[in-house]
Every structure is written in C-alpha cells, then in structure tokens.
Amino acid sequence: MKQAFLVVALAVAACTAATSTAQAQEDVDKAVDKGLAAAFDNRMFAGPPGAKAYACFVRRYDANHLAQHPKQKVGTMKLLVSAEDAPEDETTNYSFRLGVTYRHRSGNFDSSGFCNHALATESGHEIRFECGVDCEGGGISVALSKDDKSAIARLASIRMWNRNKPDDDAGEALLAGADDKIFRLDRADSRECAELVTDRKELAALRHK
Template identity: 30%
Template sequence: MTLTLPAGFAVASDADLQLFGKAVGQENAYACYIRKYSKAHLASHPDQNVRDMMVFVDSHLDEEGAGRQYLLGMTVNFRYLKQTFSTYGGCSAGEDGKQALRCGIDCDGGTIGVRIKDETSILVDIPNGARVSEDYFEEERSELPQGAKFGSDDMVFRLDRTDLSTCLPLASSDEAKAALATH
C-alpha cells in the first residue's frame, strides 16, 4: 500500500525542516534570522538603504484543522535613520518548491517571500518594497521620516539563523515570548 500526499504537503514539510532547522511535527515552531551589513558592503551597494534586518517566523497548527499557520515579523534599520521600523504579516507555505513562505504584509502593505538558501540561511525577497512602521502597536502615521523606505537595491537579502532569543522583540504572543525567553 502506497500513501500519496498532496504535492504541497511534501514541499512544505521539507521547507519547514530547513526553515526551522528541525522537524516540527505537531508542535509550535520558531525561527530567527538576522543580518547586519558592514560599512564596506554598504559602500559597494550605494542603492541599498537597509543597514540591518531581522526576521522572525512563528508557526503553529491551526486548532480548527486548517493546517500549519505562519506569521512573519520583520524589523529593519535604514541607512541614515536611528530608529527601527517593523512590519508583520501572515504567510502561506510555498507550493512551487522555490519559496518556503509567501507573506502578505498586514493592511495591503506588500508581499515578502522567504526562500531557503542553505541549512543556516534564507533569502528574503521584497521585490516591490513593503510598508513598515515605527511602532506596530500605535496608529499608523501617514508619513514616515525621509529615508524610511526600501531602495532600488533592497529586493533580496540573505539572512543567517541566529539564537531565538534575539527575536524576542518581534514575538507577538505570550506563548512565543515565553518560548523564546528560554532559549
């Protein structure tokens, strides 16, 4: 007897293994990735406005049977600004074998794709920019400071896996905060 799984199921499971660094099974899973660009890198990429980026993926099984759910939180620091900007969105598992996640930023703020580069790195695709805010929990301002936007060279970023506790500021649920604080 052969068990046949839907095509997207196998891709999502493989991507989950690579994204979270372990088989997640039925449990909640978290991943944290970060990149701080050096002055030399930024000098050689004058159209890149992102100075550093952190991505947190929070995943759980839906209690009502809708399968594995994914939430993405991201912070970014732009080249000439001191404050940190953030964005959040819900994601679906990639079904084409190329993307691990496809994330829609809250309130029609754009899309972010996550691809697996290797066992410790991801590629974050932001082809058309994404809306960010200074404080996700405050009412959105109509105008951000000048320079608080993705530049023409801010479309693909390689980020490396880091300790989960690094992403504690991006955790939105008490359960995720508790899990990250113990790492």
C-alpha cells in the same frame, strides 16, 4: 461625518481586497505538494515544527558591504518566521515578523503578517514562503540557502511601522530600490529576534527555545 464614513469605507474596501488576495494565496498553498511543503518546514525550523516553532534570521550590514551597495537603505534586518498548529482547523498557521533599521535615519521599524507555501516561479519546484501584510501592505517571500544557514528574503514593497510612533499614520513603505530587493540573512538563535515579539506569553516561549 460623510468624510469620516468615506475613510472607513475605503479602509474596509482595502482590507476586503487584501482578504481576497490572502484567499487566492491559500489556494496556491493547497496546490503545493504536502511532501515538499513538509520538507521545507523541516529545513526552515531545523526539524518538524510541532505545536510551535520559530526560525530567526539576522543581518547587520557592515561598512564594507554598505560601501559596495551605496543605494541600500537598510542597515540591519531581523526576520522571525513562526509556525503554530491550529487543531480546530487541522492545519498549521505560518506568520512572520520583520524588523529593520535604516542606515541614514534613526528609529526601529517593523512589520508582520501571515505566510503560505508557494512554488518559486523561477524554478517551478523550489518551495518558499509568500508572506503578506494586511490591507494591501505588500510583503516578502522567504526562501532558504542550499545549506539552510541563511534565509533569502525578497521584496518589492512592504509597509513598515515606526515602533516609537504606535499609530496608523506612522506606517510607510520600504520599497525595493536598486539595492533593497534581496536580503541574505544569517540563521541566529531565536532570542536574537525577541525584540520583534510583543505578546508576553509568546515572548516567554521564544526565550525558552
């Protein structure tokens, strides 16, 4: 019993730390100029997000690319970014879902979490989404190419779950490594990312976009 209590206590502590991190990110979000944030949203969602909007980005790495990046673990990657009005909070909530297959192992892996606007530290003015996974699960940052046709996803570590093993023990981290730090994903029809959505109502809305 004591051991079980300790496990729960540790889990609560980890989530509390993640909540503190999320709050700190919200503070960063508030500091971003609203005009710059709105302009980034227009670019991300190809127009004002409105009540609900999606942006889907996909990359299936071909043999030539993988030959040039022999240490890359990822074989395919799908990224769905969502924006939804929250009238009760007079704000917009942003979230992401990430799907991955690996080149040398079977199975489909995914992750998800919430995002906030942030300034890119390299330039000091470029806006991107900083997205995190609860309970210290890492996360990704999402920027856009100059022509808005691609998403630039950067990661250090993000916790992924095997869809065929729906339990907490199935989670594992995708670490950046030598060839898994930056991913350029091509903009695609939102329906390309439908497999990442589990809620039926949201899936129906996505398929009608």
